[in-house]
Amino acid sequence: MLSAIKLTLMLFLSGFIACYGSNPNYDSIHKLLLVSFDGFRADYLKNYRLPHLQEFIEDGVLVEHLINAFITKTFPNHYSIVTGLYEESHGIVANEMYDEDTKKKFSQFNDADPFWWNEATPIWVTNQQQENRRSAAAMWPGTDVKINNTTPHFFMKYNYSVTFEERMGNVTMWLNNSQPPVTFATLYWEEPDASGHKYGPDDKENMRKVLEQVDNHIGSLMDKLKALGLWESINVIITSDHGMAQCFPKRLIKLDDCIGRGNYTLIDTSPVAAVLPRSNKTYVYNLLKNCSTSMKVYLKEEIPDRFHYRHNKRIQPIILVADEGWTIVQNETLKKLGAHGYDNALPSMHPFLAAHGPAFHKGYKQDTINTVDIYPMMCHILGLKPQPNNGTFTNTKCLLADQWCVNLPEAIGIVVGVLMVLTTLTCLIIITKNRMSSPRPFSRLQLQDDDDPLIG
Ligand SMILES: *[C@@H]1O[C@H](CO)[C@@H](O)[C@H](O)[C@H]1NC(C)=O
Ligand SMILES: *[C@@H]1O[C@H](CO)[C@@H](O)[C@H](O)[C@H]1NC(C)=O
Ligand SMILES: *[C@@H]1O[C@H](CO)[C@@H](O)[C@H](O)[C@H]1NC(C)=O
Ligand SMILES: *[C@@H]1O[C@H](CO)[C@@H](O)[C@H](O)[C@H]1NC(C)=O
Ligand SMILES: *[C@@H]1O[C@H](CO)[C@@H](O)[C@H](O)[C@H]1NC(C)=O
Ligand SMILES: *[C@@H]1O[C@H](CO)[C@@H](O)[C@H](O)[C@H]1NC(C)=O
Numbered sequence: 001m002l003s004a005i006k007l008t009l010m011l012f013l014s015g016f017i018a019c020y021g022s023n024p025n026y027d028s029i030h031k032l033l034l035v036s037f038d039g040f041r042a043d044y045l046k047n048y049r050l051p052h053l054q055e056f057i058e059d060g061v062l063v064e065h066l067i068n069a070f071i072t073k074t075f076p077n078h079y080s081i082v083t084g085l086y087e088e089s090h091g092i093v094a095n096e097m098y099d100e101d102t103k104k105k106f107s108q109f110n111d112a113d114p115f116w117w118n119e120a121t122p123i124w125v126t127n128q129q130q131e132n133r134r135s136a137a138a139m140w141p142g143t144d145v146k147i148n149n150t151t152p153h154f155f156m157k158y159n160y161s162v163t164f165e166e167r168m169g170n171v172t173m174w175l176n177n178s179q180p181p182v183t184f185a186t187l188y189w190e191e192p193d194a195s196g197h198k199y200g201p202d203d204k205e206n207m208r209k210v211l212e213q214v215d216n217h218i219g220s221l222m223d224k225l226k227a228l229g230l231w232e233s234i235n236v237i238i239t240s241d242h243g244m245a246q247c248f249p250k251r252l253i254k255l256d257d258c259i260g261r262g263n264y265t266l267i268d269t270s271p272v273a274a275v276l277p278r279s280n281k282t283y284v285y286n287l288l289k290n291c292s293t294s295m296k297v298y299l300k301e302e303i304p305d306r307f308h309y310r311h312n313k314r315i316q317p318i319i320l321v322a323d324e325g326w327t328i329v330q331n332e333t334l335k336k337l338g339a340h341g342y343d344n345a346l347p348s349m350h351p352f353l354a355a356h357g358p359a360f361h362k363g364y365k366q367d368t369i370n371t372v373d374i375y376p377m378m379c380h381i382l383g384l385k386p387q388p389n390n391g392t393f394t395n396t397k398c399l400l401a402d403q404w405c406v407n408l409p410e411a412i413g414i415v416v417g418v419l420m421v422l423t424t425l426t427c428l429i430i431i432t433k434n435r436m437s438s439p440r441p442f443s444r445l446q447l448q449d450d451d452d453p454l455i456g
């Protein structure tokens with residue numbers, strides 16, 4: 001009886017491992033293309049028709065929403081994706097930064113000083129420090145900067161006027177052609193973020209138009225990779241940095257109504273404002289604290305742990321976090337109908353992740369992972385030893401074809417299955433024993449009695 005249990009379990013497990021552990025398509029060179037469509041809010045996938053993206057997902061995996069890093073802005077989250085670090089640990093803590101010691105300033109248009117980037121090492125650098133491998137970048141924050149004295153072997157200077165077709169054409173050419181091979185590449189596109197800011201995510205008509213264009217870009221990327229014969233062997237991740245929230249002209253927090261401008265310097269603006277007090281910090285804090293019920297005011301030391309946004313000198317002494325849909329200004333009127341940057345617990349701030357290729361399962365959906373979990377997963381796919389990071393590899397195991405992953409419904413299924421097989425076996429054994437060890441009179445009659453309930 002015991003050996004029967006053992007045998008059944010072994011059969012089950014070996015079948016299970018055979019199904020989930022093997023991956024016949026896995027290439028010796030694992031190429032990975034990481035694509036970001038800026039500001040692609042998770043629920044756009046549910047609310048708009050995106051046939052090419054759906055086709056990509058059907059044959060790959062989908063993580064319905066990513067818990068991204070606070071603050072939910074572009075530069076910080078793009079750097080979290082490629083380093084696996086929270087913002088306080090990779091040092092790109094905002095789109096606008098100021099360093100008190102060196103008096104240096106950082107902005108989206110003045111981002112080329114390696115000083116800002118060197119607190120972390122992104123995956124494209126680590127990838128190139130392995131023998132015989134190159135990285136390529138068709139834009140991505142930081143890819144045109146020498147980080148640890150290295151840029152991707154192929155890269156483009158950031159220029160938003162370069163069309164998607166040109167970025168895609170160049171990056172796929174680089175992926176196809178070079179010797180030694182390009183094993184890691186990035187591709188970045190500014191939409192649907194730009195339209196999300198301009199129209200606001202509630203403008204269904206305009207968002208439908210831009211998302212149709214984004215979806216067509218995904219279609220042409222798939223076509224291009226197919227035409228080059230790369231589609232079956234390359235791993236492609238399509239993801240984003242953050243979502244978008246609707247803003248309202250009436251939901252303005254005017255700092256000028258609460259505090260004179262001479263008291264502070266505004267380093268970064270809405271919806272997470274970074275405030276550098278000019279004189280008495282407590283005085284400035286008290287005035288701001290009493291300014292609006294629609295924003296939180298934190299001394300740096302008070303910033304909640306869950307934001308992982310405290311331990312870096314580039315985080316200013318006071319930060320203001322507007323509630324969803326609210327805008328912090330000094331005295332201006334509302335300029336953008338959509339914004340992001342808010343609390344990373346808000347669903348409207350979450351992007352998604354989809355992936356396709358030999359490293360990934362086909363047709364698998366998962367509710368969530370963290371943005372910082374993407375990095376250890378990418379290192380695994382590329383066979384790189386990850387730098388110290390804040391991601392958790394096991395969170396992504398179920399997405400990966402070469403990992404053994406049991407999720408809860410599956411586990412319950414297996415247990416029930418094993419129990420059913422064991423019960424059946426036990427019954428059979430008992431019946432067989434009864435049949436063989438019963439040379440009694442009227443045995444036939446008895447057996448018929450026993451059989452009846454089984455037949456019924
Ligand atoms: C920086 O680059 C050097 C070689 O250029 C390498 O030895 C070192 O490991 C790199 N540091 C990090 C943190 O990647
Ligand atoms: C794309 O590649 C072509 C051909 O190599 C080159 O002429 C062009 O400058 C590249 N585009 C960008 C934006 O780097
Ligand atoms: C940016 O790209 C556009 C379109 O290719 C080009 O006309 C322009 O000169 C580029 N700007 C810079 C600064 O390279
Ligand atoms: C892509 O690479 C393959 C194999 O090296 C080569 O045969 C093909 O011509 C390349 N395609 C392009 C468009 O460069
Ligand atoms: C600081 O703010 C207070 C309150 O608005 C104002 O009365 C004062 O003039 C400001 N101080 C400076 C130096 O701007
Ligand atoms: C700073 O402001 C607080 C509150 O307004 C006040 O109690 C304190 O004395 C001030 N400290 C200095 C050094 O001016």
Ligand SMILES: *[C@@H]1O[C@H](CO)[C@@H](O)[C@H](O)[C@H]1NC(C)=O
Nearest residue numbers: 258286287288289290291292
């Ligand atoms: C806080 O604001 C209220 C009304 O908005 C005002 O009455 C009160 O004096 C303010 N307190 C401080 C400390 O500024």
Ligand SMILES: *[C@@H]1O[C@H](CO)[C@@H](O)[C@H](O)[C@H]1NC(C)=O
Nearest residue numbers: 254256261329330331332333
């Ligand atoms: C906003 O403040 C600036 C500087 O104090 C001033 O020049 C401007 O007129 C103000 N604008 C409005 C709309 O109040």
Ligand SMILES: *[C@@H]1O[C@H](CO)[C@@H](O)[C@H](O)[C@H]1NC(C)=O
Nearest residue numbers: 085086089308387388389390
């Ligand atoms: C994130 O990772 C870095 C590098 O290992 C580490 O220094 C930091 O303490 C981590 N942060 C958290 C919140 O664990």
Ligand SMILES: [Zn+2]
Nearest residue numbers: 038039074241
């Ligand atoms: Zn963005």
